[in-house]
Amino acid sequence: MTDHPTPADPADLDATDPLAAYRDRFVGADSPLVYFDGNSLGRPLRGTGERIGRFVDEEWGGRLIRGWDEGWLDLPLTLGDELGRVVLGAAPGQTAIGDSTTVLLYKLLRAAVAARPGRSDIVVDRDNFPTDRYVAEGVARECGLTVRWLDVPHDGGITPDLLATVVDERTAVVLVSHVAYRSAFRADLPALVDVAHAAGALLLSDECHSVGAVPVRLDEWGVDLAVGCTYKYLNGGPGSPAFCYVAARHQGGLRQPVQGWMGHAEPFAMGPGFEPASGVRAFLSGTPPVVGMLAMRDMVTLLDEAGIDAVRAKSVALTSYAVDLADALLPEVRLASPRDPERRGGHVTLDHPAMQAVTARLWERDVIPDFRHPDGLRLGLSPLSTSFTEVRDGITQVREALDAVA
Template structure:
C-alpha cells in the first residue's frame, strides 16, 4: 500500500520546525543537508546583532567579555546536547582536516613503539589522506581495511586488522558514501583490546544520530558543524578527547591560544590544561554564531526525536525508491535496516552523474558520489516527507528522459 506523504507530514511531531529554516517554504527539494544544512531564520538576526553590538560596539573588549571562552562553552553544549560527552572534553576550532591531523598526531605519540595506523579504504578521503600523511611524517605505515562500499567496517574486519603494532584506528560513525552506521562500542573495544587508541569521525552523525562518547569509551572524535549542525559554509569543526588522555595530548600545532597563559607571550610553549590545549590560533568567533542557534533548536527538539524523524525519512526514501526506481535499474547502496543506517540514502545507477546534473537544473539538489551514486541527504528538522516524494519522482522523470 502506498504511503501518503501528506499523512506522514501531518503526523510528524517535528513538522513545525521546518518553518524555522530559510528557504524551506520554497518548492526547491533539498537532498544535501548532509553536506550543508539550511540556515535558521534567527541566525540572520544573530549575525546582524553581533556586527552592530558585540563586534561594532564592544570591539576588542569582546575577547575579555566572552569570546575567549566561546570554543569551550559551545564545546560543552555540543557534548551535552549531541555527543553524550561530559563537560571539559569537547572544544570548537579549526577545520575538520586540521583537527583530524592534531588528533591523529597526538594519538600516535601516545602509543610510542607502535608502527601502524588502521583505516578503511572507503573512509572519507580527508581521513585517509591525513592518516597517510601522519604515517609518512612519523615513520609509520597504514594498514588498510577493504570494505563493501554499500556497508562499512564490521567487527570481523577490524579484529583481523589490528594487532600489537596498531597505534591508532580511524573510523567513521556514519560512512559518508553508504550511510552505514558503525557499532561504535564494539569496534572501540576491539581497538582497545589490541592496545590501540581509536579516533571516530562524527561528521555524518553529529546532530542527526545520537552519540554517546563517554558511555562508549571513545578516546578521540572529530566532527564538522556545517552539515546537520547547520553552522554554515566553513563553520569550524570540533574535537573531543576523553579526560583520561588530557595530560598526554601533545598536539603538534603549538599556537598561542593553546598555551597555559595565552597573554604571557613567553619564550617557550607550555600547554593549557585539559581540552583547551587542542586549540592553536585565534578562535573563529563569527563562524561559531550560527552553530549556537542550531544547538538550541536541537536541545528543544531532543536528539532522540530527531533520530526518529531521520529514520522515518530514510525509511520513506527507501520505500519510494523501491516503488519508483528499482524497475528502472536503480539499486539501494545503503543498508536497508534502519538501525544500521545513518541520515542519508545512497542510490546507484550507471546514469546517476547525468541525473544529478539534470536534477540541479530543476531545483532538486542531491549530490553525487562514485561509483554511480546519488546521495539523498535528509536533514530531519528541515525536510518534509512530501519533499522526499517530490524529489524522488523527479529522479524517476530524469532517468526516463535520459533512457528515452
C-alpha cells in the first residue's frame, strides 16, 4: 500500500488562509451544515437579500418602466463586460448575459456550424455534460451533420493529442468543457484551440465549472466562443441567467438562430424585418432577466475584491486537502479526479460502489455532496465560502457513512 502523508490540522489551515474572512459574507456558512455542492448551486451572499429588497422598493417600485432607460436594457452587456474583466479574461464588447446555458449553447453552436459551410462534423467527448451532448446531437440532426464522439478516461478529459486524432478538414466545431463536470479534469484550453484552429475549425468552450473558481483567459487563449452558467461559483441563485462570449473577430460573420427583438439593430423601431445589432448584442433574443442578474452582480464584485488568482490558490488548497483526507480516511475509495492539482478544477470526485447510498445518508445528516453515476461522490468546494474544517468534518462523515452502509 502507498504511504500518504498525514493530513494537516484544518484549524491551522483556516488560521493561515488569507481568504478566510470572506466566508462570513455567505448565508449559512456559520451553520454546522457541511456544503459540498457549491459547484452546483453556490450559497447566497448576505448582502444579496438587501440588494433585492432595495431593487423592489427603489428601482422596480420607484422607477417602474423608466428603469429600462436607466440601465436595465444595457445590463446584459454592462454586466457582461464586468464579468469578462474580472473572471473571463475578455475585453469589453464580447460577453453578454441572458437565457440559459442550454439556449446559449444552441445559439453559438448553430451559428458556428453555419460559419463553416462544407464541413460535416461536430466533435464532442462522450463524458461531456448532458446538455452539451444533447445540443450537439440536436444541431447535427437539424443541419445534416455528424457528431464525432471522443472517448476520454473516466478520471480525465480531452487532451491535445487525443483531440488531434479526430479533428480534420471535416471538423466544423470542437465543443469542450474547460473543466469536466464529473472528473474535474482541467483541459489545456489554449493547446486545444491550437489543434482546432490548425484544422480550420472553431472551438466552443463550456466554462460552467470554471468561471469563478479557475482563471480563464479567453482572449489570450484564442477561444472563439464560450458559454457558462452563473449559479455555481458566481452564486447567482437558482436559474440565474447564463453568459456567452463571442470573440470580436467573429461578431460580424456569425448569425445566431433565435432572432428576437433585443438582438435587433433598432429594437424599438418595431420594423417589419430582422436586422441584427452590431457586436455581441446580436446574440441577445428576449427581454433581459434583470432580477436574475442581481445576485450575480454582488458576487462579481466580491471576486474582483478577492482576486481570481487568490481564489484559485484557495481552490487548489481545498481540493488538495480533500484528496489528502480521502487517501488517509477512505483507502477503499478511488480518486476519480486528476491527482495533479494543475489538471484539476474546483471539485473532487471519489468513486465507490456504495456512493449512491452514502450520498443519501449524508444528506440526512446535513452533509451535502452530490452523486454522479455510476459510482461518484462529488465534492464541490467553493473557495470563498468553504473552510478547511468543513472539508475535514465532511469527509469524516463520509467515512462514517461508508461504514454504515457496508
